[in-house]
Amino acid sequence: MDKRLLTIQDISCVGQCSLTVALPVISACGIETAVLPSSVLSTHTAGFSGYTFRDLTGDMPAILGHWKKEQITFDAFYTGYVSKAQIPLILRIMEETARPGALRIVDPVMADNGKLYAGFDADFPQAMRSLCAGADVILPNLTEAAFLLGEPYAGDSYSAQYIEETVKKLAALGAANVVLTGVSFDPGKLGCAVYDGRTVRYYFNDRLDASMHGTGDVYASAVAGALCRGWSVYGAAALGADMVVEAMKATLDDKDHWYGVKFERALPYLMRRIEAGETETGC
Secondary structure, X not given: OOOEEEEXXXXXXXXXXXXXXXXXXXXXXXXXXXXXXXXXXXEOOOOOOOOOEEEOHHHHHHHHHHXXXXXXXXXXXXXXXXXXXXXXXXXXXXXXXXXXXXXXEEOOOOEEOOEEOOOOOOOHHHHHHHHHOOOOEEOOEHHHHHHHHOOOOOOOOOOHHHHHHHHHHHHOOOOOEEEEEEEOOOOOEEEEEEEOOOOEEEEEEEOOOOOOOOHXXXXXXXXXXXXXXXXXXXXXXXXXXXXXXXXXXXXXXXXXXXXXXXXXXXXXXXXXHHHHOOOOOOO
């Protein structure tokens, strides 16, 4: 039986993020991708004004009921931008539709640059901790890690010791594996720290002189797809980073394309890498 992943996050109709990224990227990895929208927005919220927003929490129980009636189940779950009210429903969906050994991948989307995103209150990190507690893999950035742990945001001033203590504390929340993104010890490098409960490993790419919307969604989606293909957590984390770099490079020459990355141009690269399989180094 082919593997089927359910991704639960918002649809930003325009903006190359969330479900409009997750569906094609995970599908390109050869994984049947089902979607459960948490909300629908006309565009994403960064740089656009006057966008529409519709919350879909009320639809979730009926959708779950129909899936159970049809005996629809999943090999993996990948969550992104969700609301506090949705987290208990998501945990129920995972519990009631999981195939044996189903993966739980949580991108705790809630904050960046030291601040919670608009619309999230101070209680949200506590709710997100409950979603992370049973996850096989969590993918926080440095800001989200600080909020999950209830600690001050370190900014750009941190050591390898801080990173390694942070990933171990995150694992203590109940996650089997932690991929901490946005890690850098050298101004010219950017990458992630991967902790499997035993060791911490790093993966870095050359830093590009650009900041683009949607890269986190491209990253998490590529990681989820690779994990479903049987890659190790470290290998999937490395592949996700390489995919983001390819997508960013495809966008650098278009200064008017400010609202996202042209990940579509990098899909052939992702497919080649997936089909070639994981190397010993994950690179």
